[in-house]
Amino acid sequence: MKGDPEIVKILREEERLGKLQSQESTSCTESGVTNNTVEQKEHTTTDTKEHFHYEPKRTIIDLVTPQEKYETIFQNYSVAITLVDNEERIVSWNKYTEELLNVQEKDLFMKPVSSLYPPEEWEKIRKENIRQKGIRYRMETKMLRKNVEPFDVDISLCILKGIGDEIVGSVGIIKDITEQKQAEKELKESEKRYRTIFDNSAVAITLTDENEKIISWNKYAETLLGMTKDDLYLRPVQDLYPTTEWQKIRAQNIRQKGMQHHLETKIQRKNNDPLDVNLSLSVLKNHEDRVVGSIGIIKDISEQKRAEKTLKESEKKFKLLYEKAPVPYHTLSPIGIITDVNEKWCHTFGYAKEEVLGNSIFDFISENERMQAQQSFAQKISDGKSYTDGHERKYRTKTGAKRLFVTHDFFLFDENGIVISVYTTMEDITESKMAEQALKEKIEELERYKIITVNREMKMMELKNEINDLCTQLHQEPRYKNQ
Numbered sequence: 283m284k285g286d287p288e289i290v291k292i293l294r295e296e297e298r299l300g301k302l303q304s305q306e307s308t309s310c311t312e313s314g315v316t317n318n319t320v321e322q323k324e325h326t327t328t329d330t331k332e333h334f335h336y337e338p339k340r341t342i343i344d345l346v347t348p349q350e351k352y353e354t355i356f357q358n359y360s361v362a363i364t365l366v367d368n369e370e371r372i373v374s375w376n377k378y379t380e381e382l383l384n385v386q387e388k389d390l391f392m393k394p395v396s397s398l399y400p401p402e403e404w405e406k407i408r409k410e411n412i413r414q415k416g417i418r419y420r421m422e423t424k425m426l427r428k429n430v431e432p433f434d435v436d437i438s439l440c441i442l443k444g445i446g447d448e449i450v451g452s453v454g455i456i457k458d459i460t461e462q463k464q465a466e467k468e469l470k471e472s473e474k475r476y477r478t479i480f481d482n483s484a485v486a487i488t489l490t491d492e493n494e495k496i497i498s499w500n501k502y503a504e505t506l507l508g509m510t511k512d513d514l515y516l517r518p519v520q521d522l523y524p525t526t527e528w529q530k531i532r533a534q535n536i537r538q539k540g541m542q543h544h545l546e547t548k549i550q551r552k553n554n555d556p557l558d559v560n561l562s563l564s565v566l567k568n569h570e571d572r573v574v575g576s577i578g579i580i581k582d583i584s585e586q587k588r589a590e591k592t593l594k595e596s597e598k599k600f601k602l603l604y605e606k607a608p609v610p611y612h613t614l615s616p617i618g619i620i621t622d623v624n625e626k627w628c629h630t631f632g633y634a635k636e637e638v639l640g641n642s643i644f645d646f647i648s649e650n651e652r653m654q655a656q657q658s659f660a661q662k663i664s665d666g667k668s669y670t671d672g673h674e675r676k677y678r679t680k681t682g683a684k685r686l687f688v689t690h691d692f693f694l695f696d697e698n699g700i701v702i703s704v705y706t707t708m709e710d711i712t713e714s715k716m717a718e719q720a721l722k723e724k725i726e727e728l729e730r731y732k733i734i735t736v737n738r739e740m741k742m743m744e745l746k747n748e749i750n751d752l753c754t755q756l757h758q759e760p761r762y763k764n765q
Contacts, residue, residue, distance in 0.1 A: 362456035365442075366395045368449050382458055384428045395454070398425050400432055407439075413449060416441045425456065434463040486580040490519050492573055506582055508552040519578070522549050524556065531561070537573060540565045549580065558587040610687075610708040616663055616701045618643045618656070630710060632680035648676035648684055663701050668693050672709070685712040 356363060362382045365374035371392045380386060383398065396404045403423045412418045418439045424432040436457040444450040480487060486503035490496050495516045504510060507522070520528045527547045536542045542563045548556045560581040568574050604611055610627035612620055620638050628635055631646065638646075647655045655675060662670050672688040679685060687708040694703040750760040 362454075362458075364390075364395065364454045364456065365451060366454070367451045370395050370452075373451070379456070382427075382456065383425070389428060400424055400426060407437075412439050412452075413441055422459065434459045486582075488514075488519065488578045488580070489575060490578070491575045494519050494576075497575070503580070506551075506557070506580065507549070513552060524548055524550060531563075536563050536576075537565055540567075546583070557582060558584045607707075610710070612643065612706050612708070614643055614704040614706065616704070618659055621703070627708070630679070630685070630708075631677070646677050648678055651676055662691060662693070663704075666695075666699065666701075668695070674711070677708075685710060686715050687711065 357376050362379035363376045364372055367373050372390050372395055410418050421437050425435050436459045438455045440453045441449055442451045480500050486506045487500045488496055488503055489498035496514050496519055499514055534542050545561045547561050549559045560583045562579040564577050566575045605624050607624055610630050611624040612627055613622040615621055620641055620643055623635055644652050644656055670691045672690045674688055676684050676686050688711055690707045692705040693701050696702050746762040750762055753760050
């Protein structure tokens with residue numbers, strides 16, 4: 283066989299590095315060397331000055347025979363080592379083998395080595411043709427403990443040959459990798475979970491290498507960008523962004539900061555259509571703190587941006603309607619502080635907007651109604667209604683004139699149902715109220731005239747009837763005919 287078995291190489295390397303240690307039970311006498319011998323050597327070297335020559339300091343282990351050194355490492359090695367004969371029967375093993383397999387000497391000696399493996403695993407080992415190859419490193423398989431419980435191992439096998447290149451046996455080095463396999467299993471399960479999240483996420487996720495080229499992405503990234511694997515793999519990530527947007531991203535110094543959350547930018551789809559996105563970036567570093575890539579999470583906010591644009595346009599129209607409305611409008615805080623008024627309000631009350639903002643609306647209400655108005659306003663706030671029917675209220679203008687309004691209140695609430703703003707429309711009914719009063723007075727006056735007239739007519743009827751009665755008594759024709 284070409285070269286020495288791996289175990290022999292390991293043992294020789296251990297010896298070269300001076301790592302071999304005798305077992306505690308091994309004494310100097312057992313090694314064939316006594317303390318007196320060592321002392322004699324030292325004494326001779328010290329006293330014989332004329333023939334002095336340098337001799338390196340020797341340790342007890344230097345005086346132990348190579349066979350004993352190999353025996354020491356064989357017995358104390360932290361992996362199981364088995365030696366089988368040419369008929370594949372176990373003839374020797376180290377102490378750790380018994381511990382690993384939970385067996386005793388009688389369970390191992392001259393037993394077929396195949397009995398240590400489940401049948402299907404032994405079949406796999408057979409298929410490796412190790413007798414022909416001579417050696418097989420790091421093969422993962424399973425072995426059986428005494429209780430027939432299979433466990434994961436990593437084995438290295440080496441064929442031993444004697445004189446004439448004939449096979450005389452083999453050495454097996456067995457390492458328990460149960461914990462490693464369990465960790466690998468948990469890691470795979472974890473990777474599977476994260477891969478599921480990665481692939482089924484409702485946002486696009488891309489992974490780039492240290493050269494900022496795309497090396498991985500999820501399904502939604504292809505959908506969002508309208509691209510395929512051929513379009514994305516090893517594509518420079520900057521190609522996904524318009525030049526001006528990439529410059530904005532660069533200006534964030536993300537490699538230095540390590541992270542950037544919720545950066546609004548634009549990305550280009552395959553057809554070059556720009557798309558509004560919310561971008562979060564995280565730099566990936568290795569154990570040496572060197573940048574090895576980055577991960578990008580891309581959320582499509584195009585619908586959100588369109589909604590925001592629509593809302594802004596709507597607000598602009600509402601603001602224009604609010605300002606140019608033909609009736610007075612004012613906006614109040616939950617405690618009645620004026621936060622906005624429109625042009626008609628200012629014209630009606632005779633104030634500039636700057637003069638009234640920040641003042642209490644109750645300062646503009648007629649004094650004899652002010653307290654009742656404050657109580658009514660507080661009640662509306664606590665009721666939690668979004669609208670209250672119109673009611674009449676007298677207000678005082680800058681000139682001191684009093685005008686009568688019908689007000690309608692609309693309440694804006696936050697997500698917790700708390701009033702945050704009150705919008706009030708005001709209908710000036712001063713003139714109509716005066717006209718109504720004048721009409722009422724006129725009607726009352728006419729009613730009085732009517733009563734007087736009716737009474738007069740009734741009196742005339744009575745007089746006519748009396749005259750007719752007198753004519754009848756005088757045997758004359760009635761002067762007034764019945765009407």
